[in-house]
Amino acid sequence: MAPTLSRLILAPLLVSTMPFAACAQEASAAATHDHSSMDHSMHGMEMPAQEMPQPTATPVMDHSAHAGHATSEATVSDQPGDAPPPPVPTDHPADRIFAPDRMAASRKAMIGEMRFSTFALQVDQLEYRAAKGRDGSGWDAQAWYGGDIDRVVLASEGEGSFGERAERIELAGYWRHALDPWFNLQLGVRHDFRPDPQRTYALIGIEGLAPYWFEVSGQVLVSDKGDTHARGKAAYQQRITRTLVVEPEAEVDFAFQDVPDLSVGSGFERLELGARLRYDRNRSLAPYVGVHWERKLGQTARLARAAGDDASGVSAVVGVRAMF
Amino acid sequence: MSKFDPAAAPIPRRRLLAMGGALAGSLGVAGLFPAWARSGTAGIAHASPHATAGSGVLSGAAIALRIGESHFATGGRSSHAVTVNGTLPAPLLRLREGQTVRIAVTNTLAEQTSIHWHGLLVPFHMDGVPGVSFPGIDPGETFTYEFPLTHSGTFWYHSHSGMQEAVGLYGPIVIDPAGPDPLACEREHVLVLSDWSPIHPHEQMRRLKMMSGYFNRQKQDLAGLLAGKDQSLADRLAWGQMRMDATDISDVTGTTYSFLVNGHGTAENWTGLFAPGERVRLRVINASSMTNFNFRIPGLPLKVVAADGNPVQPVETDEVQIAIAETYDFIVEPGEVESYAIVAEALDRSGQVRATLARRMGLAAAVPEIRRRPVLTMRDMGMDMSGMDMGQDGEIDLSKPANESMAGHSMKMRDPAVAPTVKMGPGVATLSPMPVDRLADRPTGLEDVDHRVLTYAELRARDPNPDPRVPSRQIDVHLTANMERYMWSMDGTAMSENPDPIPFRLGERVRVNLVNDTMMPHPIHLHGHFFELVSGEPGNRPRKHTVNVLPGGKVSFDLTADGEGDWAFHCHMLLHMHAGMMRVVTVRRDGEPEERHSGHEGHQGHMGAGEG
Numbered sequence: 001m002a003p004t005l006s007r008l009i010l011a012p013l014l015v016s017t018m019p020f021a022a023c024a025q026e027a028s029a030a031a032t033h034d035h036s037s038m039d040h041s042m043h044g045m046e047m048p049a050q051e052m053p054q055p056t057a058t059p060v061m062d063h064s065a066h067a068g069h070a071t072s073e074a075t076v077s078d079q080p081g082d083a084p085p086p087p088v089p090t091d092h093p094a095d096r097i098f099a100p101d102r103m104a105a106s107r108k109a110m111i112g113e114m115r116f117s118t119f120a121l122q123v124d125q126l127e128y129r130a131a132k133g134r135d136g137s138g139w140d141a142q143a144w145y146g147g148d149i150d151r152v153v154l155a156s157e158g159e160g161s162f163g164e165r166a167e168r169i170e171l172a173g174y175w176r177h178a179l180d181p182w183f184n185l186q187l188g189v190r191h192d193f194r195p196d197p198q199r200t201y202a203l204i205g206i207e208g209l210a211p212y213w214f215e216v217s218g219q220v221l222v223s224d225k226g227d228t229h230a231r232g233k234a235a236y237q238q239r240i241t242r243t244l245v246v247e248p249e250a251e252v253d254f255a256f257q258d259v260p261d262l263s264v265g266s267g268f269e270r271l272e273l274g275a276r277l278r279y280d281r282n283r284s285l286a287p288y289v290g291v292h293w294e295r296k297l298g299q300t301a302r303l304a305r306a307a308g309d310d311a312s313g314v315s316a317v318v319g320v321r322a323m324f
Numbered sequence: 325m326s327k328f329d330p331a332a333a334p335i336p337r338r339r340l341l342a343m344g345g346a347l348a349g350s351l352g353v354a355g356l357f358p359a360w361a362r363s364g365t366a367g368i369a370h371a372s373p374h375a376t377a378g379s380g381v382l383s384g385a386a387i388a389l390r391i392g393e394s395h396f397a398t399g400g401r402s403s404h405a406v407t408v409n410g411t412l413p414a415p416l417l418r419l420r421e422g423q424t425v426r427i428a429v430t431n432t433l434a435e436q437t438s439i440h441w442h443g444l445l446v447p448f449h450m451d452g453v454p455g456v457s458f459p460g461i462d463p464g465e466t467f468t469y470e471f472p473l474t475h476s477g478t479f480w481y482h483s484h485s486g487m488q489e490a491v492g493l494y495g496p497i498v499i500d501p502a503g504p505d506p507l508a509c510e511r512e513h514v515l516v517l518s519d520w521s522p523i524h525p526h527e528q529m530r531r532l533k534m535m536s537g538y539f540n541r542q543k544q545d546l547a548g549l550l551a552g553k554d555q556s557l558a559d560r561l562a563w564g565q566m567r568m569d570a571t572d573i574s575d576v577t578g579t580t581y582s583f584l585v586n587g588h589g590t591a592e593n594w595t596g597l598f599a600p601g602e603r604v605r606l607r608v609i610n611a612s613s614m615t616n617f618n619f620r621i622p623g624l625p626l627k628v629v630a631a632d633g634n635p636v637q638p639v640e641t642d643e644v645q646i647a648i649a650e651t652y653d654f655i656v657e658p659g660e661v662e663s664y665a666i667v668a669e670a671l672d673r674s675g676q677v678r679a680t681l682a683r684r685m686g687l688a689a690a691v692p693e694i695r696r697r698p699v700l701t702m703r704d705m706g707m708d709m710s711g712m713d714m715g716q717d718g719e720i721d722l723s724k725p726a727n728e729s730m731a732g733h734s735m736k737m738r739d740p741a742v743a744p745t746v747k748m749g750p751g752v753a754t755l756s757p758m759p760v761d762r763l764a765d766r767p768t769g770l771e772d773v774d775h776r777v778l779t780y781a782e783l784r785a786r787d788p789n790p791d792p793r794v795p796s797r798q799i800d801v802h803l804t805a806n807m808e809r810y811m812w813s814m815d816g817t818a819m820s821e822n823p824d825p826i827p828f829r830l831g832e833r834v835r836v837n838l839v840n841d842t843m844m845p846h847p848i849h850l851h852g853h854f855f856e857l858v859s860g861e862p863g864n865r866p867r868k869h870t871v872n873v874l875p876g877g878k879v880s881f882d883l884t885a886d887g888e889g890d891w892a893f894h895c896h897m898l899l900h901m902h903a904g905m906m907r908v909v910t911v912r913r914d915g916e917p918e919e920r921h922s923g924h925e926g927h928q929g930h931m932g933a934g935e936g
């Protein structure tokens with residue numbers, strides 16, 4: 001209803017502001033579009049009003065050299081009819097000339113060739129983290145296989161300090177399904193090799209591109225022990241120049257209950273903020289430098305301090321983004 | 325020059341090495357170009373009307389083409405190529421209206437191949453589209469195409485298999501009129517424009533699926549904003565809110581492409597000769613896989629005399645955007661000037677190619693700088709309401725009418741009510757809310773240049789349109805996409821979903837309204853037919869086989885469905901077609917599907933002579 005309404009509102013506005021040719025085209029286009037819903041009496045009313053008497057054919061011919069003027073008369077005077085379309089046949093004319101089995105194979109091959117399914121590896125972060133006292137590393141990467149709508153994704157992220165057991169090693173496998181032009185559903189599992197004890201979670205999530213080009217995702221994770229967590233992520237790519245990109249990023253974890261085994265308290269458990277400046281001249285390998293700040297929150301932070309660990313840390317990072 | 329300057333490349337010597345096939349031994353490096361495409365050619369008008377060895381011009385009633393593997397290099401880039409008779413571009417076929425030609429195509433590749441005669445009206449089973457009109461040519465097989473030539477003009481041929489067209493399999497066709505040619509000139513040159521990448525098109529597609537802006541290195545940036553270039557902050561925010569990129573002009577760009585004239589890059593400077601005082605006919609064919617070109621010869625007006633092979637009433641202009649798969653014939657009069665630069669600039673200005681028109685070899689005119697790349701506007705989104713009080717106070721108000729009754733921008737960008745025939749899904753990111761007829765618009769990026777630019781509306785057919793009937797019905801075909809996911813379709817359905825064919829009755833007259841719901845121009849090509857653009861009053865509307873539908877706009881054409889059989893109908897951007905922007909059009913006699921089962925005697929006789 002709304003577009004018709006807007007057309008009704010806009011048509012007079014356009015008429016009053018645009019050159020004659022363009023507006024006549026526009027008006028006739030609107031009429032054309034609604035053709036099916038109009039009855040014929042409407043045409044009867046419309047045609048005489050717009051079919052202006054023309055003095056002779058010759059002056060009109062002269063106009064035709066100009067882009068628009070003649071068009072307006074033309075689009076009115078040669079309005080197509082509304083004959084019904086023919087039925088859609090199910091046979092194939094080429095089968096009468098060439099061996100039908102060969103044609104069938106050929107049709108199948110053509111359709112198959114246009115069905116896209118492929119593999120990609122995207123390493124968003126692979127970095128060295130220099131922090132006061134102890135340096136470490138961090139990564140965030142995914143590999144996928146599939147088409148536009150459905151993909152199988154293997155994703156991993158983690159971090160750790162050199163000379164210690166890694167703090168976090170996560171590996172997730174999920175089915176990614178396109179929900180709309182921008183957002184995808186994620187369904188799968190995540191296994192955490194660190195921290196100890198290892199846990200396996202069922203994962204349901206959503207990821208996509210929000211207005212203003214924010215890349216966002218949200219996941220809910222339920223472990224085999226029954227504890228429930230959530231994770232949210234957001235990132236934004238700002239081009240400074242054609243080759244320099246700064247990418248701020250945030251990741252936050254939330255626990256719906258205390259999980260003493262993992263030293264996690266209910267509420268917000270962890271926040272990561274980062275900003276990376278990337279030299280993006282080569283898509284397949286782009287180096288970056290940046291800063292990474294991480295902090296345990298709430299009850300989780302208290303538990304960390306009680307265990308003698310730092311609740312927060314900041315590091316300078318250097319790394320690469322890669323795409324294959 | 326933005327990214328890669330072929331003129332600056334070291335050792336700009338071009339080499340084409342035929343790797344296989346009988347031709348490899350007999351051809352030296354110099355002999356690997358067909359003569360007409362060789363730099364310094366005197367022109368095709370002087371070629372023998374009969375096939376001569378090494379001329380690269382094939383004529384006569386029986387022609388043999390051999391498709392094989394080659395290796396091609398230009399401007400520092402090199403890769404595997406698929407060629408015809410060992411050359412890139414393929415040999416020029418120069419034929420005469422009224423003759424019947426037999427063309428035997430031998431496939432020496434390890435994969436299937438095919439040749440489609442682009443723009444020629446041939447029986448459908450000779451049209452050469454595997455899976456639609458014939459089974460394809462298997463490795464080792466020879467398929468003999470045989471068809472009468474019912475019209476004259478400039479056309480071309482290319483593979484319709486896999487993505488062989490992008491790796492070299494294309495060549496020109498010139499059909500001379502049966503009688504004297506009213507457009508006869510003192511000299512003729514054929515210019516085949518193309519794009520060449522060492523990255524195989526399948527790999528290009530994969531990268532675009534991974535990141536839709538993979539090859540676009542010309543996006544707007546903060547530095548540009550601070551310098552007051554491109555869009556204002558308000559516009560950038562408005563476009564960002566819609567997740568639309570105003571620099572999404574071309575998907576595959578000069579980042580990976582070298583642009584070629586007759587297989588020659590800028591450094592190799594293909595040169596066509598002329599003598600002072602001559603009128604020179606240029607037959608220009610855009611045989612690119614993904615590049616629309618802005619074509620001009622600075623300082624030399626172009627008289628357009630034919631479009632897509634069909635003569636038009638001469639119209640003089642300075643620049644023509646030649647979409648992929650279109651052909652234009654120009655007459656130019658170089659006069660006493662010694663040399664002119666022929667410039668074909670990629671639509672997105674990520675690169676260009678220069679060739680030369682000169683009185684003798686070795687001359688070169690100044691090459692103009694590549695102009696600044698365009699930035700799309702609301703008109704390219706089908707949201708143009710120029711004249712209304714928009715964009716004031718940094719606020720883009722285009723959505724007002726819809727906004728007041730609905731939730732906001734996103735609803736308006738994707739309101740299914742504006743296109744009820746489109747299947748909505750992840751593959752359709754936008755629908756043009758108010759597509760306007762853009763036949764009279766200057767094409768993308770040439771809106772503001774200070775010289776004449778050809779618009780479709782300026783074209784009038786030289787000869788009266790053969791079928792004066794008003795269409796008895798019309799259909800809408802939406803060109804749809806989700807550019808972010810790199811999905812392309814028609815009416816929201818990709819070819820890989822095996823949609824129904826679009827049916828026509830044999831002989832019926834139908835108006836087809838193409839609505840572009842994307843922000844990229846699409847050169848839409850219908851096989852086996854010419855259609856008349858609905859532009860200007862009826863009678864002498866321009867007849868074409870390919871029409872470039874500008875972003876956010878629409879184009880109507882009238883079609884007399886006189887080609888019985890199945891035909892491909894698709895976007896001629898190779899990756900768009902491959903991703904799904906394609907349909908089969910089927911033209912049947914009334915009541916034919918039923919009739920078929922009772923008996924089909926009538927057809928077998930004259931259609932049988934296909935396979936060789």
Ligand SMILES: [Cu+2]
Pocket residue numbers: 812845846847895896897900901905
């Ligand atoms: Cu397209």
